[in-house]
Amino acid sequence: MNYDETVAIMGILKTAYPEYYRGMKRAEADKTVALWAELLEPYPAEACAVAVKRLISESPYAPKISDVINRVKELRSTDSAAEAWNVFAKAAARASVVTPEEFKALPVEVQIFCGDLRGLIVFGMTAEETFNTVTRGQFLKAFDGLKRRRETLELMPPGIKSLVIAEPKALTAG
DSSP, X not given: OOHXXXXXXXXXXXXXXXXXXXXXXXXXXXXXXXXXXXXXXXXXXXXXXXXXXXXXXHOSSOOOHHHHHHHHHHHHOOSSHHHHHHHHHHHHHTGGGOOHHHHHHSOHHHHHHHOSHHHHHHHHHSOHHHIIIIIHHXXXXXXXHHHHHHHHHHHSOHHHHXXXXXXXXXXXXX
């Protein structure tokens, strides 16, 4: 998420919680937006917007940055291999029209497995029988490792993570 997208998210929060932001000086608001932008930078804007709206609908109190990050992680993760496979299969079926933003909103396990949007497109062009047998087997077998990798990446500060990995790389595609 970039700075302008963070400003939009903060606008939603200001509208939902006017008392929380009342009386905030411009300099303080600039520092607040800068901090939110820095910490939310690794996450897709769409996922952050959904997370913020869900938090607004659940609580009368303004969310903290950590609340938003935790909700984004919940939205982007899958607990079961079968659930992740279903998301992956649906994305692969429409891979030719998936946007880069939609790809970034997929569960991290799926992103790592595909490597990038081109990888998803390649999986989408795979013969249906092969996709539903061979690719499914590879994905389900790799899922636990993909999940551990996602959890490890989530623990890293953004600066360190960018040194370790620029973009998720495919474990099996390529």
